[in-house]
Amino acid sequence: MATPEAVISFEQAVKDYGPKEIGPVTFSVGPGEIVGFLGPNGSGKSTTIRMLLGLIKPTSGTVRLMQRDPLADHVRALERVGYSPELPNLQSFLTPRELLQLTAKELGLGRKETDDQLPVLLEDVGLIQYQEYKIAKLSKGMVQRLSVAQAMMGSPKVLILDEPMIGIDPAGVVKFRSLFRDFVRDGGTIVMSSHILSEVEALCTSLVVIHSGRILFRGGIQAFIRERLGSRSILVEIADSSAFEGGALVGRISSLAGVKRVSPAPAGLLVEIAPDSDPRAEISRLVVETGGNLVGLGYSRSELDEAYISAIRGTPAQ
Amino acid sequence: MRASRVLTFARYEIRRAVARKKVLALVALTVLISIAPYYALYATHTSLITPPLRPYLWILGVFLPQAFFLQFTALLIAAGSMSEEYEQGTAEVLLSKPVSRQEYFFGKYLGGYALVVGIVVLDVVLSISSATFVFGPQQQLGIEPMILLAQVFAALVFYSFAFMVGELMRRSSLSYILSASVFFTSEVVGVFLNILYTLTGTNIYKVANYYLPTSPVDSLPLLLAEPKFPSSVQLVFRFAATPVEPSIGISALLIAVYFISAVLIALTYFSRMDVAKRVT
Incomplete structure (x- = not known):
């Protein structure tokens, strides 16, 4: 059940495509969260996001964005929401500057606001020196950066990012992480779909996992790991481990609470522990x-x- | 619906359409058709152009593209307006902003149409300038604004039809093919019906011809212009077309019915359907 302050909520939302059905989807996102939206290809991530943006109509159930119906009350629901799609195809005949100006006009920003925000955003995403290039001439990573910039235009309160790190170089990834953390620190909320789990682990505060159109999990990352993994392993690396007489150590580690098994590993010891x-x-x-x-x-x-x-896979890892 | 957002999308659509090479090529062709006949007539020294005709030759450039090139240009601009946004995946980004679908729809519709109007105006200016330059001062130019209005009004039929097909098909190649097929079929069927009527005198062929979409489009500007010119000038009009419709009122009514129907169908479909993800 959605909390009153939820900025995003799905209640039994279903999209029926005929041969395939997405849903029922029920979850909510509160302010200040960075939610990782995980699921394999075709699991329903994009459909869920597109229902949220009012681009597609749910067959049944309700969807709320900023506590409004994104279809019936599209303009007000989307007023403070930025969206960067997966593999963005932006208008190739425009320059980054022109695209952001178009976005500003769509958002109803004044000239001063636009002039204030535009260079800052282009600088933030590392495109300031490419602002007069045609988008057709930009690399895939640059287009991805520009897509994030257009999503951040107009000081949104919610960012919906579909695979935002695809094609971004490592320096850009670091920059984006910092940008997104600052955004949340300033009171924003992010929903981010990604297949790069290390990125989700590094950035997100909670998860939604979807598979075959159904929500498998909604909660914190640690809770997800605890719920899904039967055990975890710790690798203890010891210098010159072959010369080290570890019999006593193995016995003492084995006696620790939560330790299930200790076995030798090439670089030291592998300690299997209970997930909690x-x-x-x-x-x-x-x-x-x-x-x-x-x-x-x-x-x-x-x-x-x-x-x-x-x-x-539907089973706890062994 | 906010006028500022409609204007934003209209400007965007003009920019988008102009960026397409095929539209530019057609504009260039329309320009060529507007000015080339004057230089061709001058160079060939044809006896068809008698001195009394010379002050009215601007009509030639104004009406020559009416039956084909203006309609085809309108069709080409409109057919890709909605469909290409789906194909390129840009529709979802534009519509994920706080804008209503109606603002987007009418902005794009009006933007493309403004471009069509611009092309008609360009054709008129070039025709009058070329006629004046080659054959001397032109007369009866006061009627031109009315002809211009009739031409841009008539262009709404195939512009709106192609716009509708583009939205319904959501594939630009299909919408170009289907829109152009309807246009050419209507032109060809119109010629056949006219021949059948001339040969048989059977009224049904004439009446059927009234309802073809090309008939009011071709007829309205001619019906408005012809009575204002001396009978000796009628030869010039025959270079363009022969009016099929019996009256200005019926022509205008049929044009309105065709274009309003197309706009309503497209708007209803667009308002109710999902915004498709990128399709190729």
Whole structure:
């Protein structure tokens, strides 16, 4: 059930395409969240986003954006919302400056507001020196940057970003992360669909996972990992581990609460733990106490990846 | 509906249409058709152009593109107006902003139509200038604004039809083919019906011809202009076309019925249907 302050809410929303049905979709997003919207190709992410933007009409159920119906009350619902589509195809005959001016006019911004915002946004996304180039001449990554810039025009309160990091170089990814965090710090809300789970893990505060048109999960990232993973593994890296006599250490780690099994690994030890436990501090202390030279300690694989794959397969990871 | 947003989309549509090479090519062709006949007539020293005809030769350039090039240019501008936005995936970005579908629809419709009007005006200016330059001062120019209005009003039929087909099909190639097919079929069927009527004298062929979409489009400007000129000038009008419709009123009514129907169908469809994701 949507909370009264939710900026986005779906209540049993269904889109029936005939041979395929998306929904019923029920979830809400509160202000200040950065929500990762995950799901495999064809799972219904884009349809859900397009219902939210009032571009397609749900067959049944309700959708609210800024507490308004995005279809019936499209203008007011979208007043403070920015959208960057997946693989944006922007008007190739315009320049970045002209595209942002067009966006400003659509938003009803005055000349001064436009002139104030435009260079800042182009600078933020790293396109200030390309502002007079035709969009047709820009690279895929630059078009992606421009798409995010047009979404951020007009100081929106909500950003809906469909795969915003595709085609962006590493420096751009870092810049975008910072841009999005600042946006949320200033009171904004972001819903971001992505297949790059490391990006979601780094940026998002919560998740919505959709598969075959159904919402599989809505909540925090850690809660998702706990729910989906039966166990997690910590890799304990010890310098010159072959020479290190680790029998005592294995016994002491095994006795820690939450530890299921300890086994040798090429660089040290692999410690399997219960998903709701975190004995990393104790393990590091024990390694040092037993004379080991600890060089690294961390989860052995991307937990979100594992949890996500487990959710999509429908079984807990082993 | 906010006028400022409609204007924004109208300007955008003009810019978009002008950026398309095929539209530019057709405009260039229309310009050529407006001025080339004067220089051709002058160069050939034809005996058809007697001195009494010379002050009225501006009519030739104004009416020559009426039956084909103006309609085809209107059709080409309109057919891609909606469909290309779907194909290029730009419709969803434009419509994800706080603008209503009606603002978008009418902005694009009016923008493309303004371009058509601009082309008609260009044709008129070039025709009068060329006629004056080649054959000396022209007469009866006071009637030109009325002819211009009739031409731009008549252009609404195929402009609106192609705009509607573009929205319904959402594929530019299909909408070009279908719109152009209807246009050419109407022209050809009109010629056949006219021949059948001339040969048989059967009234049904004449009446059927009234309702073809090309008939009022071709007839209205001619019906308005012809009575204002001396009978000796009628030869010049025959270069363009022969009016099919019996009256100005019926021509205007048929044009209005055709274009309003097309606009209403397109608007209803666009308002109710989902905004398609990029299609190729």
